Amino acid sequence: xxxxxxxxxxxxxxxxxxxxxxxxxxxxxxxxxxxxxxxxxxxxxxxxxxxxxxxxxxxxxxxxxxxxxxxxxxxxxxxxxxxxxxxxxxxxxxxxxxxxxxxxxxxxxxxxxxxxxxxxxxxxxxxxxxxxxxxxxxxxxxxxxxxxxxxxxxxxxxxxxxxxxxxxxxxxxxxxxxxxxxxxxxxxxxxxxxxxxxxxxxxxxxxxxxxxxxxxxxxxxxxxxxxxxxxxxxxxxxxxxxxxxxxxxxxxxxxxxxxxxxxxxxxxxxxxxxxxxxxxxxxxxxxxxxxxxxxxxxxxxxxxxxxxxxxxxxxxxxxxxxxxxxxxxxxxxxxxxxxxxxxxxxxxxxxxxxxxxxxxxxxxxxxxxxxxxxxxxxxxxxxxxxxxxxxxxxxxxxxxxxxxxxxxxxxx
Amino acid sequence: xxxxxxxxxxxxxxxxxxxxxxxxxxxxxxxxxxxxxxxxxxxxxxxxxxxxxxxxxxxxxxxxxxxxxxxxxxxxxxxxxxxxxxxxxxxxxxxxxxxxxxxxxxxxxxxxxxxxxxxxxxxxxxxxxxxxxxxxxxxxxxxxxxxxxxxxxxxxxxxxxxxxxxxxxxxxxxxxxxxxxxxxxxxx
Numbered sequence: 072x073x074x075x076x077x078x079x080x081x082x083x084x085x086x087x088x089x090x091x092x093x094x095x096x097x098x099x100x101x102x103x104x105x106x107x108x109x110x111x112x113x114x115x116x117x118x119x120x121x122x123x124x125x126x127x128x129x130x131x132x133x134x135x136x137x138x139x140x141x142x143x144x145x146x147x148x149x150x151x152x153x154x155x156x157x158x159x160x161x162x163x164x165x166x167x168x169x170x171x172x173x174x175x176x177x178x179x180x181x182x183x184x185x186x187x188x189x190x191x192x193x194x195x196x197x198x199x200x201x202x203x204x205x206x207x208x209x210x211x212x213x214x215x216x217x218x219x220x221x222x223x224x225x226x227x228x229x230x231x232x233x234x235x236x237x238x239x240x241x242x243x244x245x246x247x248x249x250x251x252x253x254x255x256x257x258x259x260x261x262x263x264x265x266x267x268x269x270x271x272x273x274x275x276x277x278x279x280x281x282x283x284x285x286x287x288x289x290x291x292x293x294x295x296x297x298x299x300x301x302x303x304x305x306x307x308x309x310x311x312x313x314x315x316x317x318x319x320x321x322x323x324x325x326x327x328x329x330x331x332x333x334x335x336x337x338x339x340x341x342x343x344x345x346x347x348x349x350x351x352x353x354x355x356x357x358x359x360x361x362x363x364x365x366x367x368x369x370x371x372x373x374x375x376x377x378x379x380x381x382x383x384x385x386x387x388x389x390x391x392x393x394x395x396x397x398x399x400x401x402x403x404x405x406x407x408x409x410x411x412x413x414x415x416x417x418x419x420x421x422x423x424x425x426x427x428x429x430x431x432x433x434x435x436x437x438x439x440x441x442x443x444x445x446x447x448x449x450x451x452x453x454x455x456x457x458x459x460x461x462x463x464x465x466x467x468x469x470x471x472x473x474x475x476x477x478x479x480x481x482x483x
Numbered sequence: 484x485x486x487x488x489x490x491x492x493x494x495x496x497x498x499x500x501x502x503x504x505x506x507x508x509x510x511x512x513x514x515x516x517x518x519x520x521x522x523x524x525x526x527x528x529x530x531x532x533x534x535x536x537x538x539x540x541x542x543x544x545x546x547x548x549x550x551x552x553x554x555x556x557x558x559x560x561x562x563x564x565x566x567x568x569x570x571x572x573x574x575x576x577x578x579x580x581x582x583x584x585x586x587x588x589x590x591x592x593x594x595x596x597x598x599x600x601x602x603x604x605x606x607x608x609x610x611x612x613x614x615x616x617x618x619x620x621x622x623x624x625x626x627x628x629x630x631x632x633x634x635x636x637x638x639x640x641x642x643x644x645x646x647x648x649x650x651x652x653x654x655x656x657x658x659x660x661x662x663x664x665x666x667x668x669x670x671x
Binding site: 164208209212214215218238241248265 | 516518519522525541542544545546548549552553554557558560561564565625
């Protein structure tokens with residue numbers, strides 16, 4: 072026995088059989104990477120096709136049946152475009168940023184269980200690339216890292232709108248990570264383990280055993296909103312709000328670097344859909360018909376089906392919902408989602424110990440929410456906006472002659 | 484476990500993490516652009532996380548990335564970008580007279596102290612590695628860590644939480660000034 076075998080049965084005999092075990096791991100990594108890349112191509116096509124249907128347009132149709140090869144054509148086109156680096160840019164960081172966006176998107180998918188277990192050459196193989204003991208914490212770590220791609224891209228462009236975008240990205244990411252983390256704690260409390268494999272197996276086969284029902288629907292809704300905000304997808308796409316910031320952080324990017332950002336965004340969408348399925352919808356769980364040699368296929372089909380449903384929901388959001396204003400994004404994150412997720416986690420923790428504690432905790436959360444609600448009302452009735460925070464200087468808006476004299480003074 | 488069974492991978496991991504930590508740390512203090520320094524800091528934090536993983540402290544590694552790399556350095560960058568101090572600083576003039584001499588003396592004393600400590604005494608447990616011990620088995624060491632924090636060190640833990648909350652409330656109080664005058668009074 073060794074430490075690794077407690078989380079993955081593949082390593083029960085150590086890595087002594089270097090050949091077979093290393094080969095299996097390498098195949099898992101290659102197949103996983105290939106499948107993710109392939110599905111990104113399909114996802115871009117799917118999004119463009121679905122959104123054009125929702126907007127009564129035709130959408131891509133030239134390349135391949137139903138335009139399915141459109142992404143490939145776009146990729147080749149982007150590859151051969153001129154690669155520009157702005158004169159004001161910080162060249163090293165400007166070139167580094169797209170990779171910082173892409174790599175976390177790829178790594179996060181490694182902890183998603185896409186199926187049950189297989190027996191290959193006397194080894195038990197889990198159908199997930201890795202099952203590290205830190206498990207679901209890897210998701211939080213990688214979503215924390217992925218913001219650097221956006222932030223540094225915006226800063227390194229040496230341009231105003233991308234800089235605003237990168238400041239927005241950092242603030243938004245910090246705001247929603249707390250709600251995300253607390254919701255994950257709720258799931259970990261019920262599971263008793265951080266490993267994604269355990270989270271999936273503890274959920275059972277039918278929908279009333281899945282976390283979405285077992286925890287009450289609230290954590291699922293909080294998690295979904297928070298993860299959408301972390302992705303920066305509509306309606307939380309203030310980072311690349313095209314009506315305010317041109318293209319946001321990727322305004323100055325062109326050619327293959329732009330393609331990398333684009334790919335990272337869609338890869339993140341797929342990965343987060345898969346994470347939602349893993350955490351709340353039993354992952355690969357579902358009805359399995361009794362066909363002797365094909366039993367392992369059905370969990371994968373269930374997993375893909377559920378993930379596609381969530382990918383479709385993201386496209387649907389983009390078509391249906393208007394973008395939040397930036398202050399609304401902040402309000403929702405700090406004032407609604409964090410208190411709600413914290414209260415719900417306390418209630419779940421109480422019920423896990425003893426139902427009586429659960430009811431006591433629920434009552435306390437009710438009292439706390441009344442106090443909090445009162446605080447919000449008080450906060451809204453007092454002076455808000457810039458005037459309440461900054462010391463007031465003259466009249467607002469400032470008369471033009473005052474502004475002009477200020478700027479002249481600064482030039483001196 | 485890896486450390487005892489396979490020497491070569493363990494050494495490779497150690498060298499990688501040590502290089503990440505050292506190169507990053509030297510970069511933080513030698514690079515002139517603050518944003519580049521922040522990127523070097525991220526590199527150091529990653530190196531420390533790798534070292535944690537090598538010692539089977541998975542939870543600490545994850546927290547290292549989530550809290551330090553994922554939140555604190557993001558806030559550093561946020562402030563750097565907001566204040567617009569991302570220019571190359573003029574460092575030839577000393578703001579405080581003699582601060583370089585003091586800094587040099589501080590470095591010498593700290594390094595000497597560390598080397599003496601390492602040479603003469605053991606750290607808390609005296610062990611050079613925790614991987615493979617009873618702590619490292621099972622699902623990482625989350626359970627042991629949680630038990631320790633909520634039983635043995637409960638008071639220290641709660642006191643830290645209270646201190647952090649006080650800091651947050653204080654920051655909000657400082658940032659939020661009551662208005663002395665109203666718009667009407669100014670315009671009148």
